[in-house]
Amino acid sequence: MSRFRILLRQIWTIARRDFVATVFTPTFLIFLLAPVVMGSFGAIGGLGASAASKGADAKTRIVAIVDPARTADIAAFDLRLRRLYRQPEEAPPLLQTLAPAADPAAQARAQFDDKRIDVVAVLYGPLATPHVLYTPTSSRSGNYLALLAEEALRADRSGIAPLSTVTRTVVSRTAPSLRGANASGFFAVFALFFLTLLLAGQVVSAVAEERGNKVIEVLAAAVPLESVFFGKLLGTFGVAVLFLAFWGTLISQASVLMPPSFAAGLAGLTPALGLPVFTLLFFAYFTMAYMLLGAVFLGVGAQAASVREIQLLSLPITLIQVAMFGLGAVALSRPDSWISTFAAIFPLSSPYYMAGRAAQSGSLGIHLLALAWQALWVAIFIAVGVRAFRRGVLQSGSGTFRWKRRRASSDKLVDTGVS
Amino acid sequence: MRQELAVDAHGLVKLFGGRRVVDGVDISVPKGAIYGVLGPNGAGKTTTLRMLLGIIEPDAGERTLLGHNRPREVSDRVGYLPEERGLYPAMRAKDAIAFMGALRGLDLKTGRKRAVTLLEAAGLGHAVDTRIRKLSKGMAQLVQLLGSVVHQPDLLVLDEPFSGLDPVNQERLEALILAERDRGATVLFSTHVMAHAERLCDRLAIIAGGKRRFEGTVGEARAMLPMRALYTPTRDESGVAAHLPQDAEHVGDGWRFTVPDDGVERVLSTLIAAGHGISGLSIERPSLHDVFVKVVGRAALEDMK
Numbered sequence: 001m002s003r004f005r006i007l008l009r010q011i012w013t014i015a016r017r018d019f020v021a022t023v024f025t026p027t028f029l030i031f032l033l034a035p036v037v038m039g040s041f042g043a044i045g046g047l048g049a050s051a052a053s054k055g056a057d058a059k060t061r062i063v064a065i066v067d068p069a070r071t072a073d074i075a076a077f078d079l080r081l082r083r084l085y086r087q088p089e090e091a092p093p094l095l096q097t098l099a100p101a102a103d104p105a106a107q108a109r110a111q112f113d114d115k116r117i118d119v120v121a122v123l124y125g126p127l128a129t130p131h132v133l134y135t136p137t138s139s140r141s142g143n144y145l146a147l148l149a150e151e152a153l154r155a156d157r158s159g160i161a162p163l164s165t166v167t168r169t170v171v172s173r174t175a176p177s178l179r180g181a182n183a184s185g186f187f188a189v190f191a192l193f194f195l196t197l198l199l200a201g202q203v204v205s206a207v208a209e210e211r212g213n214k215v216i217e218v219l220a221a222a223v224p225l226e227s228v229f230f231g232k233l234l235g236t237f238g239v240a241v242l243f244l245a246f247w248g249t250l251i252s253q254a255s256v257l258m259p260p261s262f263a264a265g266l267a268g269l270t271p272a273l274g275l276p277v278f279t280l281l282f283f284a285y286f287t288m289a290y291m292l293l294g295a296v297f298l299g300v301g302a303q304a305a306s307v308r309e310i311q312l313l314s315l316p317i318t319l320i321q322v323a324m325f326g327l328g329a330v331a332l333s334r335p336d337s338w339i340s341t342f343a344a345i346f347p348l349s350s351p352y353y354m355a356g357r358a359a360q361s362g363s364l365g366i367h368l369l370a371l372a373w374q375a376l377w378v379a380i381f382i383a384v385g386v387r388a389f390r391r392g393v394l395q396s397g398s399g400t401f402r403w404k405r406r407r408a409s410s411d412k413l414v415d416t417g418v419s
Numbered sequence: 420m421r422q423e424l425a426v427d428a429h430g431l432v433k434l435f436g437g438r439r440v441v442d443g444v445d446i447s448v449p450k451g452a453i454y455g456v457l458g459p460n461g462a463g464k465t466t467t468l469r470m471l472l473g474i475i476e477p478d479a480g481e482r483t484l485l486g487h488n489r490p491r492e493v494s495d496r497v498g499y500l501p502e503e504r505g506l507y508p509a510m511r512a513k514d515a516i517a518f519m520g521a522l523r524g525l526d527l528k529t530g531r532k533r534a535v536t537l538l539e540a541a542g543l544g545h546a547v548d549t550r551i552r553k554l555s556k557g558m559a560q561l562v563q564l565l566g567s568v569v570h571q572p573d574l575l576v577l578d579e580p581f582s583g584l585d586p587v588n589q590e591r592l593e594a595l596i597l598a599e600r601d602r603g604a605t606v607l608f609s610t611h612v613m614a615h616a617e618r619l620c621d622r623l624a625i626i627a628g629g630k631r632r633f634e635g636t637v638g639e640a641r642a643m644l645p646m647r648a649l650y651t652p653t654r655d656e657s658g659v660a661a662h663l664p665q666d667a668e669h670v671g672d673g674w675r676f677t678v679p680d681d682g683v684e685r686v687l688s689t690l691i692a693a694g695h696g697i698s699g700l701s702i703e704r705p706s707l708h709d710v711f712v713k714v715v716g717r718a719a720l721e722d723m724k
Contacts, residue, residue: 213507
């Protein structure tokens with residue numbers, strides 16, 4: 001058997017063990033459903049905030065102090081204008097009409113002192129020259145009241161009935177909209193960040209496990225550490241792919257179960273390259289991001305002597321990951337700036353930015369170039385990671401950081417060519 | 420005719436932090452032999468074994484393993500039990516053994532079959548499907564040992580295999596080592612417990628302070644020290660000492676002294692002529708333990724100098 005085949009066999013043995021040990025456990029179900037748990041927490045928080053907001057909205061009003069003869073007109077125009085708003089929370093607060101008192105200006109000011117309701121804007125005076133009072137954050141409500149007055153006066157001239165008869169036809173886009181492409185770009189960056197954050201950390205768990213039960217010594221004795229490194233990387237990558245396949249399938253079928261309006265919204269998130277090509281590119285960029293981060297996690301994880309040290313060391317990597325997500329997202333919003341060039345070239349941010357770009361831009365050539373560039377960096381990261389892994393793993397003893405021990409030592413674990 | 424060697428190492432050197440942990444060690448293990456590497460804690464035994472196996476590279480020196488100067492190339496023909504024991508706690512015993520075999524090129528199906536046979540032979544048939552975390556420390560250690568022989572290696576390297584085992588399991592392990600030798604494998608193991616080495620080893624090396632201090636058979640090791648005689652006179656009389664060699668020391672009712680080069684007969688004749696009877700006389704061969712203490716003690720003195 002050739003050396004390459006032996007290496008592949010050893011990698012496969014370790015990868016399969018890690019994959020099976022992770023997947024065939026009850027805890028994997030919890031891990032698989034982690035997005036549901038996280039989503040549930042988000043939904044509970046959102047519902048709480050929404051309920052609190054709705055409670056406050058229900059007691060918020062705009063007030064029109066107008067001649068009782070105009071009350072019906074104002075109410076009719078209010079109803080018509082509110083149809084323009086898709087969601088009730090997007091519309092101005094509910095309208096309340098009052099008949100003018102002896103001093104309408106004082107009456108208008110007094111509305112803001114009402115303790116039973118929150119009045120945010122008040123219109124008073126003749127409709128041709130009305131006064132609008134509003135709180136500092138309610139200029140839109142003030143504008144809305146002014147528009148109601150304007151509409152009421154226009155109706156005096158042309159009548160309340162609509163002047164035009166409209167024929168409405170729903171049209172589907174043949175090309176992705178700019179807005180949809182931008183949104184799907186950001187969504188791609190976020191999804192990649194979320195997935196790598198959740199999944200690349202698994203590599204650290206794999207190292208922590210070996211550290212805890214001292215199996216690394218057995219593995220190091222039986223197979224080259226390069227095989228151990230690749231095996232661990234591929235085993236956890238297999239878990240990540242399974243996770244991705246599960247959620248990918250679920251999400252692709254979810255539109256069937258969703259309300260038509262939501263499904264239509266999702267359809268608007270069409271990537272520029274089309275969904276099949278984008279899916280392939282997204283998977284390719286995910287692979288690159290995972291391999292880059294996995295190599296860093298494995299290399300750094302091997303320098304620690306305990307699980308606690310591994311956790312400490314993985315924190316800065318996670319922070320770098322967050323920074324790369326931020327860089328990718330900012331670069332997407334400025335496509336032709338130096339930031340986007342930097343984000344595309346810098347190896348750690350490149351997969352994030354380019355995944356977003358795959359949603360935004362229709363050119364495929366740039367992606368092939370980016371993937372080749374990232375593959376080069378994956379090879380470099382893995383080569384350095386293997387070296388760090390080898391140096392970290394093959395030293396045992398005190399609980400101090402490996403690199404500290406190594407600094408105090410002239411030990412050469414690399415091949416000296418003696419054999 | 421030159422004997423075929425399973426392991427042949429010359430001048431192995433390893434530096435840690437500028438300190439020579441292994442300092443020019445030579446080891447030659449004949450094929451089919453049981454070879455012991457003896458030494459106190461920190462002598463450099465583990466580092467030597469790791470270098471022999473190619474887990475770490477020596478800073479100087481040469482070694483061949485099963486005829487190859489790149490030990491990694493024959494790793495599938497080698498079984499290794501490291502000093503730091505480690506198994507995946509969630510694995511079943513038979514799967515753990517099969518996995519270790521798979522690392523050395525044995526397919527999992529065959530590995531599982533052999534694991535069952537090995538476990539049954541080692542008296543652990545009841546633990547075939549038991550998870551490692553539920554086994555006692557000694558049982559888990561035996562499982563790991565079985566994992567290092569499941570692929571039927573030509574060379575079995577065991578680092579401190581007896582540590583942590585109770586007497587029953589130590590006996591099982593000795594039987595397993597002998598069975599491996601009978602199968603045709605070469606066994607190389609390190610220990611600082613002399614009794615096992617004395618019972619098992621065809622040849623041995625004593626390492627202390629990173630240097631090899633002795634190499635040879637158990638008999639040759641014992642021959643390094645003179646035999647001792649324990650003489651008990653018929654009566655405990657003063658004046659006996661005058662007829663005994665100078666190093667004689669009073670021990671209980673008798674006297675212990677080094678047997679002179681020309682034998683013990685002349686001393687006995689002198690004692691009888693002087694009227695001291697012989698109630699008892701025993702000739703004691705030095706044990707490996709005595710040799711070890713002597714060699715290691717001398718090495719420590721040399722290192723101090």
